[in-house]
Amino acid sequence: MDVSGVRLFSYIWAMNHLIAPSILAADFGNLQRDIEMLNKSEADWIHVDIMDGVFVPNISYGFPVLSAAKKHAKKPLDVHLMIIDPDRYLKEFKDGGADGITVHFEACTHLHRTVQAIKELGCRAGVALNPHTPVAFLDDIIEDIDLVLIMSVNPGFGGQRFINNTYKKLNDLKVLSNRRNPGLFIEVDGGVGEENIRNLVNTGANVLVAGNSVFSAADQPLAIKNLKYPA
Numbered sequence: 553m554d555v556s557g558v559r560l561f562s563y564i565w566a567m568n569h570l571i572a573p574s575i576l577a578a579d580f581g582n583l584q585r586d587i588e589m590l591n592k593s594e595a596d597w598i599h600v601d602i603m604d605g606v607f608v609p610n611i612s613y614g615f616p617v618l619s620a621a622k623k624h625a626k627k628p629l630d631v632h633l634m635i636i637d638p639d640r641y642l643k644e645f646k647d648g649g650a651d652g653i654t655v656h657f658e659a660c661t662h663l664h665r666t667v668q669a670i671k672e673l674g675c676r677a678g679v680a681l682n683p684h685t686p687v688a689f690l691d692d693i694i695e696d697i698d699l700v701l702i703m704s705v706n707p708g709f710g711g712q713r714f715i716n717n718t719y720k721k722l723n724d725l726k727v728l729s730n731r732r733n734p735g736l737f738i739e740v741d742g743g744v745g746e747e748n749i750r751n752l753v754n755t756g757a758n759v760l761v762a763g764n765s766v767f768s769a770a771d772q773p774l775a776i777k778n779l780k781y782p783a
Contacts (some may be wrong), residue, residue, distance in 0.1 A: 553604060553752050569749075570596035571761045571779050572739070576612060577763035584673075585619075586767070587624045593773045594607055594780040597630040597652075599741070599761045602645075604635035608708025615648045622649025632680060632741070635659065639666050644768050646673040654678030654701050654739075656687055678739070682707065683715050688726040694732045699726055699759070705742030714743030719755050726756030746778050749768050 566747045573595050578586040590598055599721055600618060605611040622629060628651035628730065635641070637664075645653055653675045658664045670677040678699030679690065683706055690700065702721050705712040718740065729736040739759035749760060762779055769775035 553719055568758060569753045569780075570737075570778055572597035572599040572759055572761045573766045573776060574599040574601055574741070574761050574763035576601040577767040579767070580617075583620065584624050586772075587621055589772055590776075591624075591626040593776045595776050596629060596780075597628045597759070598625050599763075600631045600650075602628050602631060602633050603636060603708055606635045607636045607656065610708045613701055615644055618645065618648040618650070625649070628652065628655070630739075630761075632678075632701065633659075634680075638652075639669060642666075642669055642673060646675055650675055652676035654680050654699060656680045656682065657689060658682055664693055664696065667693065669745065676737075678705075678737070680741075681721070683717065687721050689729060690725075690728070694728055694736070696699075697733070697736070699737035699739055700729075701739040701741055702757075703742055704740050704744070707742075712742065714748065720750070722752070722755040722757055729756075744779075746775075746782060749779055 573590055575598060600621060601612055603610045605614040614777045629649050630652045631645055631650040632654045633645050638659060642653060655666055657679050667677045676698045678701055679697050680701035680703060682703050702718055704714050704718040725738055737759050738757050739761060740757045741761035744760045744762045745765035752760060766772055766775045
């Protein structure tokens, strides 16, 4: 295969996955600037992490910041709720600009009802799994959800190493998805970078959340491009 053929193959391969930079790692003093950078970049979605200081130890931001992000964003807002009792706030997050809402399996007593409520709001419905939660726990709801988020680090803690068991969970989820919900978005969040993105996509991930690997880069649009079209 000649060089042009290699480039074409890489382009086709890369188009199979989406990149969702997480603004949790953005510069909040220049949030509009960073979102406008994402608008112009190869990013597909903008990932928004909401933490309540209870379900996870950290507190991030709430409705005002989400609404501010929506004001400037030209790409879908992928909202990840790391909070207890998310049902209380679903409409507020929708009204604040969420295009997709992901709740944690571990935080929802009546998960099916929560998923249906998200869909009734017109949002993509996602379910996140902490590192210790088996994919098999989704067996009874896999056909009702649009997205599964596999946490590859423990949510709410900074500076963690990527958990290698993520690959097994991705493989298990891909098998379940192929059998019961082939259109499922399979998202990974935590420790995603150029060094592991090919392995993640090859194992089944089709949405990759990237925070520090994007916003700590000297050339942020290039970092996103390299995740979207890895060499």
